[in-house]
Amino acid sequence: MKIFLDTANLDELRAAAALGIVDGVTTNPSLIAKEGRSNVEQIRAICEIVDGDISAEVVSTEAEEMIREGHELAAIHPNVVVKCPLIPEGIKATKALSSQGIRVNVTLCFSAAQALLAAKAGAYIVSPFMGRLDDIASEGTELIREIVTIYENYDFPTQVLAASIRGPMHVKDVALAGSHIATMPAKIFHQLFKHPLTDIGLEQFLADYRKTLAEVAVG
Numbered sequence: 633m634k635i636f637l638d639t640a641n642l643d644e645l646r647a648a649a650a651l652g653i654v655d656g657v658t659t660n661p662s663l664i665a666k667e668g669r670s671n672v673e674q675i676r677a678i679c680e681i682v683d684g685d686i687s688a689e690v691v692s693t694e695a696e697e698m699i700r701e702g703h704e705l706a707a708i709h710p711n712v713v714v715k716c717p718l719i720p721e722g723i724k725a726t727k728a729l730s731s732q733g734i735r736v737n738v739t740l741c742f743s744a745a746q747a748l749l750a751a752k753a754g755a756y757i758v759s760p761f762m763g764r765l766d767d768i769a770s771e772g773t774e775l776i777r778e779i780v781t782i783y784e785n786y787d788f789p790t791q792v793l794a795a796s797i798r799g800p801m802h803v804k805d806v807a808l809a810g811s812h813i814a815t816m817p818a819k820i821f822h823q824l825f826k827h828p829l830t831d832i833g834l835e836q837f838l839a840d841y842r843k844t845l846a847e848v849a850v851g
């Protein structure tokens with residue numbers, strides 16, 4: 633499963649990318665707004681930090697305008713994937729952009745039926761928001777499982793990107809469900825490393841090593 637970071641913050645991206653296991657980045661208008669720069673400027677800067685798929689979202693709601701925006705975003709860098717919302721106009725734009733060789737991430741997906749439409753439009757990625765479903769007492773992980781099954785049933789090449797992830801358990805759950813990608817805030821990415829037994833075990837190993845060194849030195 634690929635790991636993407638769901639942030640537009642350059643410091644967070646630099647720190648996480650330095651670990652060498654970040655495969656891409658997802659952004660949305662809310663994440664870009666926090667950084668105080670234009671979408672184009674921020675996406676360009678992100679592309680210089682992470683070498684992988686970088687999702688950049690359109691803000692229009694009409695297909696024609698989404699297609700124009702999509703071309704503008706795709707021109708920023710070859711790694712840019714254009715994000716379109718899962719509404720009829722977004723699906724129309726996805727079909728057009730995909731036919732023109734521009735990769736599209738269909739976002740704001742909340743049902744398997746919607747995901748089927750995204751795949752039929754030629755989406756490169758579909759983004760089911762599992763956390764926002766869990767927030768309203770609906771099964772986010774089950775949705776990921778259903779979409780993966782439907783795509784496998786019909787050999788759709790569209791990748792499932794589990795979005796709106798709320799914690800390390802979600803990451804494990806979507807990996808078990810067969811998600812191709814999980815995108816997560818930087819904080820959750822760093823939490824994945826944590827286990828108290830790792831810290832205790834390492835402390836013990838190093839203490840024993842230092843003790844042996846001291847004993848050898850004394851003779």
Ligand code: G3P
Pocket residue numbers: 638658659660761763764795796797815
């Ligand atoms: O980028 C889309 C998604 O990951 C947003 O997550 O936390 O705003 O529900 P959240």
